[in-house]
Amino acid sequence: MTVLTRTRSHAAAFIGVALWLVTIAAQDVIPPASSRATTARLGLPGIDRGLRPDAEARRVRKATDLPARRATAGARYLPGSVIVKFRRGTPAATEAAIRTLVRGRATADLSYATFQIMALDQDADPEGVAQRLAAQPDVEYAQARYRVQPLFTPNDPLYSLQWNFPALDMERAWEINRGASSEVVVAVLDTGMAYRNISFDQSSIAQTIDNVFYPSLGTVHLTFAAAPELGSADRFVAPHDFIWDDATPVDMDGHGTHVAGTIAQLTNNSVGVAGMAFNVKLMPVKVIDGFWDAYFGSPFIGTDDTIARGIHYAVDAGAKLINMSIGRTGAPAPAVREAFNYAVSHGVFVAVAGGNEFLDGNPSGRFAELAPQIDGVVAVAATARDRARASYSSTGPYIELAAPGGDSTRSGVTGMIVQQTYDFDFTDTFVNGATGFRPPRFDMFEYIYYQGTSMAAAHTTGLAALLLQQGITKPAAIEAAMKAFATDLGAAGRDDQYGYGVINPRATLRGSGVVR
Amino acid sequence: MTVAAGTRCVGIVALLLVAVLAVPDQAAAQERRRPAASPPAPRPQTVVRAFGDLGMTFFTASDTFDAVLGSPMGVVFGGGAEVVLPQRLFFSGRVSHFQKSGERVFVLDDEVFPLDIDTTVSITPVEVTAGYRFHARGRNRNMIPYLGGGVGWHRYDETADFAETGDDVSKTFVGYHVLGGAEFRMGRTFGIGGEAQWTTIPDALGDEPGSASAAFDESDLGGISFRVRFIIGR
Numbered sequence: 001m002t003v004l005t006r007t008r009s010h011a012a013a014f015i016g017v018a019l020w021l022v023t024i025a026a027q028d029v030i031p032p033a034s035s036r037a038t039t040a041r042l043g044l045p046g047i048d049r050g051l052r053p054d055a056e057a058r059r060v061r062k063a064t065d066l067p068a069r070r071a072t073a074g075a076r077y078l079p080g081s082v083i084v085k086f087r088r089g090t091p092a093a094t095e096a097a098i099r100t101l102v103r104g105r106a107t108a109d110l111s112y113a114t115f116q117i118m119a120l121d122q123d124a125d126p127e128g129v130a131q132r133l134a135a136q137p138d139v140e141y142a143q144a145r146y147r148v149q150p151l152f153t154p155n156d157p158l159y160s161l162q163w164n165f166p167a168l169d170m171e172r173a174w175e176i177n178r179g180a181s182s183e184v185v186v187a188v189l190d191t192g193m194a195y196r197n198i199s200f201d202q203s204s205i206a207q208t209i210d211n212v213f214y215p216s217l218g219t220v221h222l223t224f225a226a227a228p229e230l231g232s233a234d235r236f237v238a239p240h241d242f243i244w245d246d247a248t249p250v251d252m253d254g255h256g257t258h259v260a261g262t263i264a265q266l267t268n269n270s271v272g273v274a275g276m277a278f279n280v281k282l283m284p285v286k287v288i289d290g291f292w293d294a295y296f297g298s299p300f301i302g303t304d305d306t307i308a309r310g311i312h313y314a315v316d317a318g319a320k321l322i323n324m325s326i327g328r329t330g331a332p333a334p335a336v337r338e339a340f341n342y343a344v345s346h347g348v349f350v351a352v353a354g355g356n357e358f359l360d361g362n363p364s365g366r367f368a369e370l371a372p373q374i375d376g377v378v379a380v381a382a383t384a385r386d387r388a389r390a391s392y393s394s395t396g397p398y399i400e401l402a403a404p405g406g407d408s409t410r411s412g413v414t415g416m417i418v419q420q421t422y423d424f425d426f427t428d429t430f431v432n433g434a435t436g437f438r439p440p441r442f443d444m445f446e447y448i449y450y451q452g453t454s455m456a457a458a459h460t461t462g463l464a465a466l467l468l469q470q471g472i473t474k475p476a477a478i479e480a481a482m483k484a485f486a487t488d489l490g491a492a493g494r495d496d497q498y499g500y501g502v503i504n505p506r507a508t509l510r511g512s513g514v515v516r
Numbered sequence: 517m518t519v520a521a522g523t524r525c526v527g528i529v530a531l532l533l534v535a536v537l538a539v540p541d542q543a544a545a546q547e548r549r550r551p552a553a554s555p556p557a558p559r560p561q562t563v564v565r566a567f568g569d570l571g572m573t574f575f576t577a578s579d580t581f582d583a584v585l586g587s588p589m590g591v592v593f594g595g596g597a598e599v600v601l602p603q604r605l606f607f608s609g610r611v612s613h614f615q616k617s618g619e620r621v622f623v624l625d626d627e628v629f630p631l632d633i634d635t636t637v638s639i640t641p642v643e644v645t646a647g648y649r650f651h652a653r654g655r656n657r658n659m660i661p662y663l664g665g666g667v668g669w670h671r672y673d674e675t676a677d678f679a680e681t682g683d684d685v686s687k688t689f690v691g692y693h694v695l696g697g698a699e700f701r702m703g704r705t706f707g708i709g710g711e712a713q714w715t716t717i718p719d720a721l722g723d724e725p726g727s728a729s730a731a732f733d734e735s736d737l738g739g740i741s742f743r744v745r746f747i748i749g750r
Contacts, residue, residue, distance in 0.1 A: 005586055006626055038668065050655070172678075172680075172721070175678060176633065176678050256615075299628055321740075389711050410718045469628050470631050470632065471622075471631045472622050472627050472629045473629065474624075474627075474629075476624065476628055477622060477624040477627070480622075481622045482615055483724055484622075484725070485726055487670060507726065509631070509633075510620060510631070510633060510676070510678060510683070511619060511620045511621055511622040511623055511629075511631040511726075512584075512622060512623060512726055512728040512730075512731060513584060513637075513674050513676055513685070513725065513728065514577075514581065514584050514621050514674055514721065514728055514729055515637050515672065515685045515687070515720075515724060515727055515729060516674065516675050516683070516684075516685050516724045516726070516727055
């Protein structure tokens with residue numbers, strides 16, 4: 001099982017991409033299952049430690065918060081009036097005569113206005129009247145009072161680091177659909193999610209993982225907290241853990257929390273970063289394990305069966321969209337194929353990461369390669385900040401779409417995707433082997449850069465949520481709409497690198513008219 | 517309006533109709549009384565007339581219009597002028613207008629997903645027609661059938677919410693039409709007619725991949741129109 005690549009930045013330089021491989025063969029070295037005892041259902045809230053100190057300095061963007069304007073956003077101009085400017089020296093009598101010509105009426109002067117607002121009948125055509133006025137020699141200019149549409153720029157202070165959203169023209173897309181709604185439930189099948197405050201007492205034993213020996217830490221008090229930027233408890237529905245076989249799918253890795261952030265990070269809340277579909281509800285479904293799950297002896301690890309069960313569970317629990325920023329190479333996956341078919345047949349759309357193995361021989365992603373065979377399941381490649389295919393992004397006939405996944409080799413650390421997840425200084429104490437090995441804390445959060453087709457899939461799921469809210473309710477139609485309006489990159493038409501192209505949220509949300 | 521007043525109105529209208537319809541018959545009666553040696557009837561003259569009309573258009577691209585505007589048809593009104601030559605040839609110019617609002621959609625396999633984005637389509641054709649007016653004969657001499665055909669320039673505008681530069685459509689397409697109808701003379705200067713017109717505006721739709729017309733593989737903006745004409749003039 002391949003947990004798609006995650007990369008983090010460090011003080012002097014970017015340390016590298018942490019690629020987590022859990023193979024099917026790893027089942028042979030599953031440590032004995034151990035239990036975990038909940039010691040506190042309520043814990044302290046998570047601590048948001050901000051952006052990693054070595055990342056780009058914060059540049060706070062001016063907030064534009066005009067949520068109440070949605071209802072009138074479509075009107076092109078105000079009826080019943082026009083803007084007109086008479087030439088200097090035009091006698092009042094002439095102005096009055098011109099007003100009479102178009103059945104207009106004078107209005108009170110406005111402050112700071114070098115022009116006048118001329119009132120018209122409500123059923124008058126302001127554009128036509130403006131044309132007639134502009135034709136008068138005593139009129140310098142005249143125009144309808146066109147409505148100005150404010151672009152929705154989230155006021156999250158680190159939004160300026162999220163190149164990926166402007167790259168997708170999300171600010172204009174959010175004008176059409178502002179983050180979907182709580183009626184849309186998105187299941188994130190991943191390493192779990194930092195969705196609640198809870199503590200466990202967890203026993204441990206010494207063991208070797210990936211050929212590295214780790215000593216026993218004894219009984220460890222594990223503290224988990226909800227990621228502050230994922231929202232309050234009522235945002236999460238039907239959580240389930242297929243790794244620990246319980247209903248508490250806390251994230252012991254950080255990957256799932258990061259992916260959930262791209263999909264649905266709290267947005268326009270003046271904190272941290274933004275997400276695509278920031279009003280949806282999230283269903284945390286833990287189907288793959290991280291290092292600590294393995295170390296503490298989870299009864300299951302991420303295999304095809306946990307994936308398939310997770311899909312079935314999410315469908316039955318009411319999810320309408322499933323994000324699978326996971327995959328593997330190797331033998332075919334009929335159990336997952338069946339689960340995909342089950343999802344789509346129940347009206348659930350699935351986005352699958354296309355795979356990060358291009359530089360490792362570009363083997364087929366076994367989950368991703370199912371996507372073209374099932375309408376309503378899409379496989380997503382990753383693009384870099386410069387819109388080129390990310391260097392790691394797998395290619396093949398199964399790639400259907402592309403989305404930002406970041407690529408540090410092309411654009412540096414800030415060319416990756418930043419979202420909130422755990423502060424790895426407190427979770428990844430295992431990276432140096434036994435040196436510095438100590439119990440993790442899962443209540444410290446930072447804004448961290450990841451890259452991978454995991455991130456690309458999450459963008460696609462976010463768009464799917466917006467489309468579902470907008471009215472495209474069938475999985476096959478969501479997929480078809482994304483393909484139809486994708487921005488074609490690479491070879492003309494579908495190709496193995498970008499599929500049908502990079503997702504185009506605004507165009508897809510606007511859909512079709514008669515001619516255009 | 518009371519019942520009595522309504523009855524009075526209907527009565528007045530009926531009397532007027534009888535009076536109008538009686539005019540040609542009186543003229544015919546006068547002709548019958550005319551002695552054989554009387555001078556020949558005056559030569560037919562070239563006549564210029566104005567008309568207005570109101571009707572329905574059923575679009576050829578029925579699936580597309582049904583998807584976006586909620587109906588494959590719509591009300592069209594118009595008007596114009598025509599010249600009738602002594603040889604019973606006529607030439608007309610007509611301007612009409614169709615406008616209807618709906619919402620943008622996504623179409624997959626003929627299934628339509630409305631997207632809650634308001635859109636308005638308007639079509640303003642300017643058409644010129646040449647045709648022939650047949651002789652009115654026998655008992656139906658007040659009814660004049662005619663046939664014609666011509667060319668039109670169809671201004672097409674499509675606007676939608678959230679549109680920015682380049683999103684809305686404003687194009688003019690050339691189309692061709694044939695029409696036929698019958699005019700009923702209600703008096704010396706007034707007539708009512710019924711008219712049917714078939715219009716083709718080839719290749720106006722369907723060339724933009726993301727459009728509903730492309731999804732339905734419909735390319736003709738024309739359709740069949742049925743309308744009532746009100747003619748002012750001889």
